[in-house]
Amino acid sequence: MSVGYEHVNLPELAQRGIKIGYTPDVLTAAVADLSVMLALMASRNIGEVMSIVKDNKWPTVNWAPFGLCGPQLSTTDMSLKRTVGFLGFGRISQATLARLIPFGITDCIYTSNPTSPLTPSRDEDLAKQYRINSLRRVDMDQLACESDVLFVLAPGGPSTRHLVNEEFLKKMKKTSVLVNTARGTLVDSHALAKALKEKWIWGAGLDVVEGEPNVPANHPLVKQPR
Numbered sequence: 001m002s003v004g005y006e007h008v009n010l011p012e013l014a015q016r017g018i019k020i021g022y023t024p025d026v027l028t029a030a031v032a033d034l035s036v037m038l039a040l041m042a043s044r045n046i047g048e049v050m051s052i053v054k055d056n057k058w059p060t061v062n063w064a065p066f067g068l069c070g071p072q073l074s075t076t077d078m079s080l081k082r083t084v085g086f087l088g089f090g091r092i093s094q095a096t097l098a099r100l101i102p103f104g105i106t107d108c109i110y111t112s113n114p115t116s117p118l119t120p121s122r123d124e125d126l127a128k129q130y131r132i133n134s135l136r137r138v139d140m141d142q143l144a145c146e147s148d149v150l151f152v153l154a155p156g157g158p159s160t161r162h163l164v165n166e167e168f169l170k171k172m173k174k175t176s177v178l179v180n181t182a183r184g185t186l187v188d189s190h191a192l193a194k195a196l197k198e199k200w201i202w203g204a205g206l207d208v209v210e211g212e213p214n215v216p217a218n219h220p221l222v223k224q225p226r
């Protein structure tokens with residue numbers, strides 16, 4: 001049972017006369033909930049904080065007013081605009097956006113399959129429905145540069161492999177958060193580990209990783225606290 005089907009050899013099934021079915025809407029709400037949870041965890045340094053407690057390092061951590069703080073989803077006096085980005089803007093992305101509105105998101109940007117038609121009227125209607133300043137389709141460069149939180153929610157397969165690579169990650173804000181609840185292959189794991197280690201971005205929330213379930217304890221992403 002699966003939402004996608006890129007892991008299935010469709011030509012082989014067709015040759016053998018085997019029918020295939022999939023479940024495109026069964027996990028929409030669950031993945032949208034998970035996406036928001038991971039965004040909150042990554043922005044609030046939950047992984048790092050849990051490690052401090054589990055490794056009994058809490059007594060030795062020097063207290064500071066903003067020591068374990070991180071960027072929040074809502075606007076602040078210093079940041080009056082909060083832009084959420086979506087790599088892919090299908091059912092799950094739109095369900096995720098709906099869940100983010102109460103947090104104070106002001107703007108939304110997204111990318112879609114280059115062959116898909118523009119939908120300005122739909123985008124305008126959604127912006128009005130959610131009472132946000134703007135909702136617009138952008139290119140990959142704009143998505144990287146403008147997103148405060150970026151949700152990767154596009155289909156897997158060869159055409160989308162490593163869309164989030166080193167070049168893309170270097171364009172993101174240092175305070176931005178990346179969330180991947182789609183397919184591990186969309187994000188170059190080694191590039192993301194490097195981005196986290198060198199602090200190109202703030203943090204990452206991952207439900208999927210390239211090569212799973214073969215993700216050992218010494219995997220470069222596992223070793224990154226954020």
